[in-house]
Amino acid sequence: MAAVANPRLDEILGMLRARGGRITTPRRAIITALLTSGGHITADELTDRIQADYPDVHLSTIYRCLETLETLEVIEHIHLGHGRAIYHLADEAHQHLLCEMCGTVVEVPDALFATLATQLRAGYGFTIRPRHFAVLGRCDTCTATAAVP
Ligand SMILES: [Zn+2]
Numbered sequence: 010m011a012a013v014a015n016p017r018l019d020e021i022l023g024m025l026r027a028r029g030g031r032i033t034t035p036r037r038a039i040i041t042a043l044l045t046s047g048g049h050i051t052a053d054e055l056t057d058r059i060q061a062d063y064p065d066v067h068l069s070t071i072y073r074c075l076e077t078l079e080t081l082e083v084i085e086h087i088h089l090g091h092g093r094a095i096y097h098l099a100d101e102a103h104q105h106l107l108c109e110m111c112g113t114v115v116e117v118p119d120a121l122f123a124t125l126a127t128q129l130r131a132g133y134g135f136t137i138r139p140r141h142f143a144v145l146g147r148c149d150t151c152t153a154t155a156a157v158p
């Protein structure tokens with residue numbers, strides 16, 4: 010499990026190195042865990058996965074690595090709702106829609122927010138960063154269910 014041959018892993022580690030980051034065991038383990046989980050994983054879930062392979066890696070080390078990897082823009086955290094922040098790899102940037110009723114998460118391209126971003130910048134002098142939080146609402150299924158009296 011720890012030694013997955015993955016071209017994307019090499020790519021991301023290369024990016025990390027190019028930005029001046031050292032490749033340490035916990036950093037590599039975090040990136041591997043994010044790749045194999047498909048992103049969207051809390052720090053606690055990451056810790057569980059990493060400690061399964063590397064029991065010596067301490068929780069505080071993992072948190073520190075998460076911060077460093079975020080500063081180097083290799084990963085980023087987002088908030089889906091009231092729950093804990095989740096992490097994903099920064100190179101697969103997308104926006105999230107969260108159904109408040111069933112918790113379904115839909116990933117949509119960042120570009121969908123481009124018009125809104127341009128208008129808000131021009132009209133209100135405000136640059137939005139829509140990725141940090143999910144947009145909340147209802148999925149089609151829940152909308153249909155809720156409509157039934
Ligand atoms: Zn995501």
Ligand SMILES: [Zn+2]
Pocket residue numbers: 086087088094141
């Ligand atoms: Zn945050």
Ligand SMILES: [Zn+2]
Pocket residue numbers: 108109110111112113147148149150151152
């Ligand atoms: Zn729903």
